[in-house]
Amino acid sequence: MDARERVLTALSHQEPDRVPWDYWAGPEITGRLQEYFGYATKEELLDHLDVDLRYVRGPSYVGLSLRSYDDGSVEDLWGVRRQVMEVQQGPHRWQYKHVVESPLATMTSVPEIDTYDHWPSPDWWDYSTMKSDCTRYAGYAVVNAGDRLDRTAQFKPMMYLRGMEQAYMDLVLNPKLAEAIIAHIREYFLEYNRRVFEAADGTIDIFMMGDDFGTQQGMMVDLRTWRRFFREGFRAFIELAHSYGIKVMHHTCGSVVELIPEFIDAGLDILQSLQPRAAGMGLAKLKRQYGQHIVFHGSVDIQQILPRGTTADIRKHVQSQMAAGKSGGGFIISTAHNIPPETPTGNILALYEAYREFGAY
Numbered sequence: 399m400d401a402r403e404r405v406l407t408a409l410s411h412q413e414p415d416r417v418p419w420d421y422w423a424g425p426e427i428t429g430r431l432q433e434y435f436g437y438a439t440k441e442e443l444l445d446h447l448d449v450d451l452r453y454v455r456g457p458s459y460v461g462l463s464l465r466s467y468d469d470g471s472v473e474d475l476w477g478v479r480r481q482v483m484e485v486q487q488g489p490h491r492w493q494y495k496h497v498v499e500s501p502l503a504t505m506t507s508v509p510e511i512d513t514y515d516h517w518p519s520p521d522w523w524d525y526s527t528m529k530s531d532c533t534r535y536a537g538y539a540v541v542n543a544g545d546r547l548d549r550t551a552q553f554k555p556m557m558y559l560r561g562m563e564q565a566y567m568d569l570v571l572n573p574k575l576a577e578a579i580i581a582h583i584r585e586y587f588l589e590y591n592r593r594v595f596e597a598a599d600g601t602i603d604i605f606m607m608g609d610d611f612g613t614q615q616g617m618m619v620d621l622r623t624w625r626r627f628f629r630e631g632f633r634a635f636i637e638l639a640h641s642y643g644i645k646v647m648h649h650t651c652g653s654v655v656e657l658i659p660e661f662i663d664a665g666l667d668i669l670q671s672l673q674p675r676a677a678g679m680g681l682a683k684l685k686r687q688y689g690q691h692i693v694f695h696g697s698v699d700i701q702q703i704l705p706r707g708t709t710a711d712i713r714k715h716v717q718s719q720m721a722a723g724k725s726g727g728g729f730i731i732s733t734a735h736n737i738p739p740e741t742p743t744g745n746i747l748a749l750y751e752a753y754r755e756f757g758a759y
Contacts, residue, residue: 401418402539404450405604408693411726414727416757417730419750420695424737428443434743448754450538451541453541453543454602455544455545457527461521461523467479469481476516479497487739500559502559508578511575520593523590529599541604542602543606550587550607552631553618603645605647606648606649606670614652614677615653618652621656636664636665647669651676653676669692673701673735674698674719681694682723694730696734696735704745717756720756733749
């Protein structure tokens with residue numbers, strides 16, 4: 399059984415030869431592991447770790463020139479101005495893109511939103527290499543994920559465009575304005591993804607969306623608000639992918655246990671990435687309650703056990719999560735998000751050793 403067959407078997411809620419596993423890490427961890435093993439490429443590393451999924455970012459951007467500023471910040475395709483920030487924690491260093499300016503922050507009317515001159519266009523992408531980009535991963539489960547900052551979503555781009563505080567206020571005080579912003583975002587992603595799926599011509603196995611709806615203790619918005627503003631688009635994204643025979647995976651951090659029935663009703667195939675320390679997100683209970691209807695991805699703790707635990711702690715944790723999730727298929731084990739930069743290399747090696755030890759059926 400190759401990696402693709404293994405993943406597709408698990409997605410059909412059947413037991414493959416072993417539990418599929420994934421790899422989520424930033425360039426700092428990947429570079430360190432490549433150096434440790436002496437590999438020149440990330441692909442060699444993934445092969446060594448027996449990772450079953452391969453992520454394809456999507457088409458190349460060929461649209462408007464993205465404006466740069468003297469302080470080093472750059473506008474993205476939405477017109478959101480970002481600046482690369484560097485974080486230092488002990489010997490570990492990493493970067494992220496900080497939002498400097500939200501272009502819709504001062505707008506007060508729907509006509510202003512509708513006439514904003516930087517709504518992105520699906521025409522700004524070159525889709526011609528989609529099929530070849532996917533077929534190079536023959537034998538693996540191919541995930542169309544997009545870039546982290548332009549991945550299919552609704553709430554996240556709204557917060558980037560409007561500013562986080564104002565976006566929350568709009569949902570309560572300016573619902574028509576919020577609906578206008580979300581409608582533009584939804585319309586763009588539906589057409590963009592349609593072109594991606596057409597160009598891929600059957601070579602995508604999983605389409606990945608990413609919109610954080612949870613915090614450590616509960617949802618970012620209440621259920622009624624989610625249903626009013628985000629349910630329609632969430633369902634439309636899934637239905638589009640399903641019309642091309644593609645399974646759908648949605649990434650959200652945090653506690654979203656209240657949304658799982660909504661996700662299932664909308665047709666979601668895979669909930670990624672289960673954060674075990676978030677309230678109500680323990681794998682064993684969720685698998686018993688919803689495991690016949692949705693696949694769970696993740697469940698390995700990156701808040702305490704992986705970066706700060708011993709190798710024995712990691713082994714015990716993986717054994718527990720495998721016992722909770724593997725029965726009957728419907729489970730892909732992985733870290734709950736990117737492996738933290740401060741994680742000791744030995745702990746990462748112990749993680750994949752434990753996958754191999756406890757993953758077999």
